[in-house]
Amino acid sequence: MTPTEILAIVALTVYALYKQSIKHPVVGRTRFKLALIYIVVGVVVGGFYVPVDSLSWFLLAGSMLLSIVVGVARGSWSRLWREPDGQVFTQGTPLTIGLFLLLIGAKFALGTWQYMNHQPNQHGGFGEVLILIGLMVAMQAEIVWRRAQALLTPDASQSAAFVSIPSHSTQEKFK
Secondary structure: OOHHHHHHHHHHHHHHHHHHHOOEEOOHHHOOHHHHHHHHHHHHHOOOOOOOOHHHHHHHHHHHHHHHHHHHHHHHHOEEEEOOOOOEEEEOOHHHHHHHHHHHHHHHHHHHHHHHHOOHHHOOOHHHHHHHHHHHHHHHHHHHHHHHHHHHOOOHHHHHHHHOOOOHHHHHHHO
Protein backbone atom coordinates (compact mmCIF):
# COMPACT_ATOMS: atom_id res chain seq x y z
CA MET A 1 0.00 0.00 0.00
CA THR A 2 1.11 3.50 -0.69
CA PRO A 3 1.44 6.10 2.06
CA THR A 4 -1.64 7.87 0.63
CA GLU A 5 -3.71 4.67 0.89
CA ILE A 6 -2.55 4.09 4.45
CA LEU A 7 -3.40 7.69 5.32
CA ALA A 8 -6.88 7.24 3.79
CA ILE A 9 -7.49 4.08 5.85
CA VAL A 10 -6.32 5.86 9.00
CA ALA A 11 -8.66 8.79 8.25
CA LEU A 12 -11.62 6.48 7.58
CA THR A 13 -10.80 4.51 10.73
CA VAL A 14 -10.69 7.68 12.86
CA TYR A 15 -14.03 8.76 11.36
CA ALA A 16 -15.56 5.34 12.06
CA LEU A 17 -14.24 5.38 15.63
CA TYR A 18 -15.72 8.83 16.17
CA LYS A 19 -19.11 7.71 14.78
CA GLN A 20 -19.07 4.63 17.04
CA SER A 21 -18.19 6.57 20.16
CA ILE A 22 -21.13 8.99 19.97
CA LYS A 23 -24.79 8.27 20.58
CA HIS A 24 -26.84 8.22 17.41
CA PRO A 25 -30.37 7.19 16.48
CA VAL A 26 -31.05 3.88 14.79
CA VAL A 27 -32.64 4.71 11.43
CA GLY A 28 -33.64 1.82 9.21
CA ARG A 29 -33.48 3.44 5.80
CA THR A 30 -29.93 4.77 6.31
CA ARG A 31 -28.45 1.91 8.31
CA PHE A 32 -26.16 0.80 5.46
CA LYS A 33 -24.89 4.31 4.62
CA LEU A 34 -21.45 3.97 6.23
CA ALA A 35 -21.04 0.43 4.88
CA LEU A 36 -21.84 1.63 1.36
CA ILE A 37 -19.33 4.47 1.69
CA TYR A 38 -16.59 2.00 2.57
CA ILE A 39 -17.56 -0.41 -0.21
CA VAL A 40 -17.90 2.27 -2.91
CA VAL A 41 -14.58 3.87 -1.97
CA GLY A 42 -12.98 0.41 -1.95
CA VAL A 43 -14.30 -0.37 -5.43
CA VAL A 44 -13.52 3.07 -6.87
CA VAL A 45 -9.94 3.27 -5.61
CA GLY A 46 -9.25 -0.31 -6.59
CA GLY A 47 -6.61 -2.49 -5.08
CA PHE A 48 -8.78 -5.59 -5.00
CA TYR A 49 -6.85 -8.52 -6.43
CA VAL A 50 -8.81 -11.51 -7.65
CA PRO A 51 -7.24 -14.64 -6.12
CA VAL A 52 -5.71 -17.05 -8.59
CA ASP A 53 -4.93 -20.01 -6.35
CA SER A 54 -6.64 -21.96 -3.60
CA LEU A 55 -4.62 -20.44 -0.74
CA SER A 56 -5.51 -16.90 -1.83
CA TRP A 57 -9.20 -17.84 -2.14
CA PHE A 58 -9.05 -19.44 1.31
CA LEU A 59 -7.49 -16.29 2.81
CA LEU A 60 -10.10 -14.06 1.13
CA ALA A 61 -12.92 -16.30 2.36
CA GLY A 62 -11.38 -16.27 5.86
CA SER A 63 -11.20 -12.48 5.77
CA MET A 64 -14.84 -12.26 4.70
CA LEU A 65 -15.91 -14.68 7.43
CA LEU A 66 -13.93 -12.72 10.02
CA SER A 67 -15.63 -9.49 8.89
CA ILE A 68 -19.05 -11.12 9.21
CA VAL A 69 -18.31 -12.59 12.65
CA VAL A 70 -16.90 -9.30 13.97
CA GLY A 71 -19.86 -7.39 12.49
CA VAL A 72 -22.36 -9.70 14.19
CA ALA A 73 -20.46 -9.50 17.49
CA ARG A 74 -20.26 -5.71 17.32
CA GLY A 75 -23.96 -5.47 16.48
CA SER A 76 -24.82 -7.77 19.36
CA TRP A 77 -22.64 -5.96 21.89
CA SER A 78 -23.33 -2.35 20.88
CA ARG A 79 -25.15 -0.36 23.53
CA LEU A 80 -28.80 0.05 22.53
CA TRP A 81 -31.62 1.79 24.37
CA ARG A 82 -35.01 3.35 23.88
CA GLU A 83 -35.58 6.95 24.92
CA PRO A 84 -38.88 7.98 26.61
CA ASP A 85 -40.03 9.52 23.30
CA GLY A 86 -39.75 6.05 21.69
CA GLN A 87 -36.66 6.70 19.59
CA VAL A 88 -33.97 4.01 19.74
CA PHE A 89 -30.31 5.00 20.07
CA THR A 90 -27.07 3.08 19.81
CA GLN A 91 -23.49 3.70 20.80
CA GLY A 92 -20.31 1.69 20.54
CA THR A 93 -18.61 0.36 23.63
CA PRO A 94 -14.91 -0.07 24.33
CA LEU A 95 -15.36 -3.73 23.37
CA THR A 96 -16.97 -2.99 19.99
CA ILE A 97 -14.38 -0.33 19.22
CA GLY A 98 -11.63 -2.78 20.17
CA LEU A 99 -13.12 -5.43 17.89
CA PHE A 100 -13.10 -2.91 15.03
CA LEU A 101 -9.43 -2.13 15.60
CA LEU A 102 -8.57 -5.82 15.93
CA LEU A 103 -10.29 -6.56 12.62
CA ILE A 104 -8.27 -3.88 10.85
CA GLY A 105 -5.07 -5.10 12.51
CA ALA A 106 -5.84 -8.71 11.59
CA LYS A 107 -6.50 -7.74 7.97
CA PHE A 108 -3.21 -5.86 7.75
CA ALA A 109 -1.36 -8.73 9.45
CA LEU A 110 -2.92 -11.27 7.08
CA GLY A 111 -2.10 -9.14 4.03
CA THR A 112 1.47 -8.65 5.23
CA TRP A 113 1.89 -12.37 5.88
CA GLN A 114 0.49 -13.20 2.46
CA TYR A 115 2.76 -10.65 0.82
CA MET A 116 5.88 -11.90 2.63
CA ASN A 117 5.22 -15.65 2.42
CA HIS A 118 3.06 -16.27 -0.60
CA GLN A 119 3.14 -14.50 -3.92
CA PRO A 120 3.69 -10.75 -3.80
CA ASN A 121 1.31 -10.01 -6.68
CA GLN A 122 -1.62 -11.77 -4.98
CA HIS A 123 -1.97 -9.92 -1.69
CA GLY A 124 -5.03 -8.04 -0.52
CA GLY A 125 -4.96 -4.38 -1.38
CA PHE A 126 -6.42 -1.11 -0.17
CA GLY A 127 -9.78 -1.64 -1.86
CA GLU A 128 -10.12 -5.10 -0.37
CA VAL A 129 -9.53 -3.78 3.15
CA LEU A 130 -12.23 -1.14 2.68
CA ILE A 131 -14.70 -3.60 1.16
CA LEU A 132 -14.20 -6.04 4.03
CA ILE A 133 -14.65 -3.24 6.59
CA GLY A 134 -17.84 -2.29 4.71
CA LEU A 135 -19.06 -5.88 5.01
CA MET A 136 -18.44 -5.81 8.76
CA VAL A 137 -20.22 -2.45 9.16
CA ALA A 138 -23.20 -3.75 7.13
CA MET A 139 -23.52 -6.83 9.35
CA GLN A 140 -23.31 -4.68 12.47
CA ALA A 141 -25.94 -2.27 11.14
CA GLU A 142 -28.35 -5.10 10.38
CA ILE A 143 -27.94 -6.70 13.83
CA VAL A 144 -28.42 -3.32 15.56
CA TRP A 145 -31.51 -2.67 13.40
CA ARG A 146 -33.00 -6.06 14.33
CA ARG A 147 -32.30 -5.44 18.02
CA ALA A 148 -33.92 -2.01 17.73
CA GLN A 149 -37.02 -3.55 16.17
CA ALA A 150 -37.24 -5.94 19.11
CA LEU A 151 -37.20 -2.93 21.46
CA LEU A 152 -40.00 -1.29 19.51
CA THR A 153 -42.16 -4.40 19.14
CA PRO A 154 -42.92 -6.11 22.44
CA ASP A 155 -42.99 -9.88 22.45
CA ALA A 156 -46.51 -11.31 22.05
CA SER A 157 -46.22 -13.26 25.29
CA GLN A 158 -45.19 -10.12 27.20
CA SER A 159 -48.02 -8.03 25.77
CA ALA A 160 -50.53 -10.77 26.58
CA ALA A 161 -49.31 -10.79 30.19
CA PHE A 162 -49.87 -7.05 30.47
CA VAL A 163 -53.35 -7.25 28.94
CA SER A 164 -54.65 -10.10 31.07
CA ILE A 165 -55.88 -9.31 34.55
CA PRO A 166 -54.36 -11.68 37.06
CA SER A 167 -56.30 -13.04 40.01
CA HIS A 168 -56.04 -11.23 43.35
CA SER A 169 -53.35 -13.61 44.70
CA THR A 170 -51.25 -13.18 41.54
CA GLN A 171 -51.54 -9.38 41.61
CA GLU A 172 -49.53 -9.27 44.81
CA LYS A 173 -46.61 -11.00 43.07
CA PHE A 174 -46.41 -8.24 40.45
CA LYS A 175 -46.20 -5.36 42.94
